[in-house]
Amino acid sequence: MEASWKYRKAALALIFATAFLSSCNRRLSVTKSEYTQYGIDAGTEQDSSAIRFYLPYKQKMEAEMSRVIGQTEEALTKPSEPETLMGNYFADAMLTEGRKKEPAAQFTLATKGGLRTTFPKGNITVSNVFELMPFENEVVILKLSGENVQKLIDFIALKNGQPVSGIRMKIRDNKAYEVTIAGEPFDSQKTYNLLTYDYLADGGDELSFLSNPIERRDVGIKVREAILENINDLTSQGKKITAQLDGRIVIVKD
Amino acid sequence: MEELSLLKTDRRGFLKRGAGAAAAFAWSTTPFSAFAGDSVVQLTILRTNDVHSRVEPFPMDGSRNQGMGGVARRAALIKKIRAEQPNVLLFDAGDIFQGTPYFNLYGGEVEMRLMSDMGYDAGTLGNHDFDNGVAGFLRQMPHANFPFLIANYDFNNTELKGKTQPYKIFKKQGIKVGVFGLGIELDGLVNKKNYGDTVYLDPVSKANEMAVLLKNEHHCDLVVCLSHLGYKYRENKVSDVVLAQSTRHIDLIIGGHTHTFMKLPENIMNLDGKVTVVNQVGFAGINLGRLDFFFEKGSPDKKMSAAVYPVHSSGLG
Numbered sequence: 001m002e003a004s005w006k007y008r009k010a011a012l013a014l015i016f017a018t019a020f021l022s023s024c025n026r027r028l029s030v031t032k033s034e035y036t037q038y039g040i041d042a043g044t045e046q047d048s049s050a051i052r053f054y055l056p057y058k059q060k061m062e063a064e065m066s067r068v069i070g071q072t073e074e075a076l077t078k079p080s081e082p083e084t085l086m087g088n089y090f091a092d093a094m095l096t097e098g099r100k101k102e103p104a105a106q107f108t109l110a111t112k113g114g115l116r117t118t119f120p121k122g123n124i125t126v127s128n129v130f131e132l133m134p135f136e137n138e139v140v141i142l143k144l145s146g147e148n149v150q151k152l153i154d155f156i157a158l159k160n161g162q163p164v165s166g167i168r169m170k171i172r173d174n175k176a177y178e179v180t181i182a183g184e185p186f187d188s189q190k191t192y193n194l195l196t197y198d199y200l201a202d203g204g205d206e207l208s209f210l211s212n213p214i215e216r217r218d219v220g221i222k223v224r225e226a227i228l229e230n231i232n233d234l235t236s237q238g239k240k241i242t243a244q245l246d247g248r249i250v251i252v253k254d
Numbered sequence: 255m256e257e258l259s260l261l262k263t264d265r266r267g268f269l270k271r272g273a274g275a276a277a278a279f280a281w282s283t284t285p286f287s288a289f290a291g292d293s294v295v296q297l298t299i300l301r302t303n304d305v306h307s308r309v310e311p312f313p314m315d316g317s318r319n320q321g322m323g324g325v326a327r328r329a330a331l332i333k334k335i336r337a338e339q340p341n342v343l344l345f346d347a348g349d350i351f352q353g354t355p356y357f358n359l360y361g362g363e364v365e366m367r368l369m370s371d372m373g374y375d376a377g378t379l380g381n382h383d384f385d386n387g388v389a390g391f392l393r394q395m396p397h398a399n400f401p402f403l404i405a406n407y408d409f410n411n412t413e414l415k416g417k418t419q420p421y422k423i424f425k426k427q428g429i430k431v432g433v434f435g436l437g438i439e440l441d442g443l444v445n446k447k448n449y450g451d452t453v454y455l456d457p458v459s460k461a462n463e464m465a466v467l468l469k470n471e472h473h474c475d476l477v478v479c480l481s482h483l484g485y486k487y488r489e490n491k492v493s494d495v496v497l498a499q500s501t502r503h504i505d506l507i508i509g510g511h512t513h514t515f516m517k518l519p520e521n522i523m524n525l526d527g528k529v530t531v532v533n534q535v536g537f538a539g540i541n542l543g544r545l546d547f548f549f550e551k552g553s554p555d556k557k558m559s560a561a562v563y564p565v566h567s568s569g570l571g
Binding site for chain 1 (some may be wrong): 326
């Protein structure tokens with residue numbers, strides 16, 4: 001690592017095989033070429049006018065990012081499987097906010113890998129929410145066949161749980177059973193409305209079966225905006241950001 | 255900064271320091287021919303790719319790239335080179351957007367305005383430049399005083415219709431440089447909602463069309479492609495290497511997308527058995543790449559051995 005870092009700091013020059021231009025109507029030909037790569041690091045002097053330009057943006061950005069928008073009662077972490085405080089909060093908040101736009105949404109799926117940080121105990125800033133969801137993912141509602149919901153259930157079971165809301169299940173040997181959605185036993189003959197985000201709805205993270213829904217509606221809000229709105233709502237109601245491990249996914253070991 | 259004055263003189267000093275990775279490429283030490291008099295014209299092409307909204311250097315948080323990059327440093331370096339060289343062109347190969355809250359909060363305005371101040375001559379579009387949709391890119395275009403070149407996206411049924419151009423010809427001290435842009439296939443990489451009715455056209459056939467036009471009809475002395483296709487892939491997918499092998503008349507491909515830290519440009523034989531140079535400089539403005547082309551009037555072909563020589567060791571201590 002040290003070596004490659006040093007390498008980047010060094011710049012090289014090279015005369016690479018020259019591109020010869022042989023067309024007879026050409027006045028000019030390349031007879032030599034050189035390559036130099038400048039590593040941009042602390043040894044490079046700075047252009048003060050560039051800094052003067054972006055400083056007001058930086059200050060406004062830092063003020064915005066460090067703005068406290070809510071409080072957690074305890075740290076929302078994601079230490080283990082099958083469910084975590086961070087995952088449950090995130091999935092519940094997405095379902096709450098998604099239902100404001102689309103009340104028919106029945107359950108929610110995110111992925112463990114998609115949640116990029118945890119929330120500390122105490123003050124939560126805009127920056128914490130950006131770190132949680134740095135991508136521009138947008139909320140999507142999918143109407144799915146029972147057959148595709150079964151694939152989704154199999155996926156969750158195979159991964160020993162994912163951040164979900166509105167769906168409960170037990171898992172034994174990576175197989176799900178006693179699955180309920182919106183409080184009712186799962187019925188593979190029915191259709192279901194899943195709320196998730198575009199990255200997954202487009203088939204990312206081994207979820208290719210999500211890209212063939214019966215219907216798809218892009219709600220038009222970013223996931224990050226939904227979470228920010230959820231926290232703002234909680235705070236304006238005098239509530240804290242909370243989550244419980246409520247046994248929505250239980251791994252059964254015999 | 256000393257690096258420029260070191261350009262041709264510090265080989266001995268560098269080799270003594272013996273930075274392994276660099277020295278490994280010094281496989282030939284053929285001396286330069288002398289180019290005396292006015293007949294030699296030097297063209298300097300500077301380039302970035304995948305800067306990803308990295309306005310400030312990476313924070314000093316122990317991460318791999320901490321302290322690297324930063325627009326203010328790049329701007330100073332570019333000014334310095336411009337002060338020393340008469341014929342400078344500055345290009346970017348796409349993915350200007352996304353990666354820091356500067357983009358999330360300001361939508362790309364900061365990046366575009368800084369690039370304009372640095373005097374970028376042209377850019378192309380990367381997949382992340384669609385992150386706020388076609389409309390989100392269009393909104394930022396007034397902040398750019400340079401054109402976006404893209405030959406294989408058909409924007410006719412989108413709001414970007416007429417806002418980009420396939421190619422542009424730059425003239426520097428009598429040298430004609432034809433530059434065109436190529437973008438990556440958006441389906442599967444970008445939400446359809448974000449690219450809308452943009453139509454992706456085959457980059458290889460577009461590139462051949464552009465290169466023939468620039469070389470044979472406009473008689474450009476150098477044909478450059480700004481590409482966001484990616485350096486190369488294991489699977490059978492069009493890349494800069496595939497593009498170079500499948501085309502004629504392209505002298506230089508300024509690449510992006512795969513965030514590849516190429517130690518050196520790669521020489522690829524094209525369909526005519528001539529060299530197309532492929533180059534990429536990582537991401538996030540960690541490096542600025544520089545390619546100098548020396549043109550001579552009326553000189554016949556003369557072969558030169560390729561040689562690598564290191565020039566700059568500032569900061570190595």
